[in-house]
Amino acid sequence: MHARPECGMTEISDALIRDIQAAMGALVRQQRPGLSHEVVQLDMPIGQMKTLFILWTAGKPQTMGQLAHALDVSLGTVTGLIDGLVQRGLARREEDPTDRRQKLASLTPTAETRLLRMEKGRSLVIQRLLRRMQLDDLRALRQGLVALAAAAGSSASARARSIEKESKLRIAVHQRALESGARHHA
Numbered sequence: 256m257h258a259r260p261e262c263g264m265t266e267i268s269d270a271l272i273r274d275i276q277a278a279m280g281a282l283v284r285q286q287r288p289g290l291s292h293e294v295v296q297l298d299m300p301i302g303q304m305k306t307l308f309i310l311w312t313a314g315k316p317q318t319m320g321q322l323a324h325a326l327d328v329s330l331g332t333v334t335g336l337i338d339g340l341v342q343r344g345l346a347r348r349e350e351d352p353t354d355r356r357q358k359l360a361s362l363t364p365t366a367e368t369r370l371l372r373m374e375k376g377r378s379l380v381i382q383r384l385l386r387r388m389q390l391d392d393l394r395a396l397r398q399g400l401v402a403l404a405a406a407a408g409s410s411a412s413a414r415a416r417s418i419e420k421e422s423k424l425r426i427a428v429h430q431r432a433l434e435s436g437a438r439h440h441a
Contacts, residue, residue, distance in 0.1 A: 286380065299343065301328070306336045307345060307362070311370050316359035318351065340366075 264403070277384045299307075310317060317325075323333045337360045339347035345366035351357035385393060 300339070302328075302332070302336050303339045303343075306333070306340060306360075307366060307370070310346065310362050311361060311366075314363035316349070318357050318359055320420075322360060345369075359389075 305326060306322060309322060312322075319330050319333050319337070322337070323330050326333065327338075328336075330408055337346055337348055340360075341348060345363055347361050349359050349361070351359050387395075389397070
């Protein structure tokens with residue numbers, strides 16, 4: 256007979272996962288109007304938007320082949336998408352210095368500025384939401400997000416651990432400052 260995992264644990268885990276997914280879905284739906292406004296301001300076809308975000312997240316120039324793979328489209332389709340972004344002043348196409356047969360696509364400063372503005376706006380919204388939360392809930396959320404990043408991969412995990420250490424240090428410094436201030440006023 257096979258050893259079965261604890262039945263209750265799997266069911267509880269599955270229920271928690273469903274609850275987390277539902278909460279994340281509710282959060283996304285609540286934030287959708289602001290995101291939709293940002294996306295509408297870009298005023299471009301969805302394929303170009305996806306290409307823009309892939310270039311943004313890559314953080315470095317991408318070959319047409321890399322973009323085609325990331326978008327799961329043909330090289331011809333990527334060429335058209337990049338052409339559209341170049342015409343809008345949001346991307347540039349250059350020869351790959353290591354292989355002249357290859358073309359590299361990258362973001363223009365205009366695109367980077369627009370994307371940074373979008374990211375900053377989204378970040379401010381998240382900060383406002385987080386400031387409404389209780390300290391214990393913030394700690395639990397941080398712990399959960401660090402664990403989620405760890406599950407997503409080792410490089411994300413290393414970055415998440417670094418962020419957690421920095422966060423704990425900032426909190427400790429802030430708490431000491433508060434305690435010191437409270438002693439001076441007492």
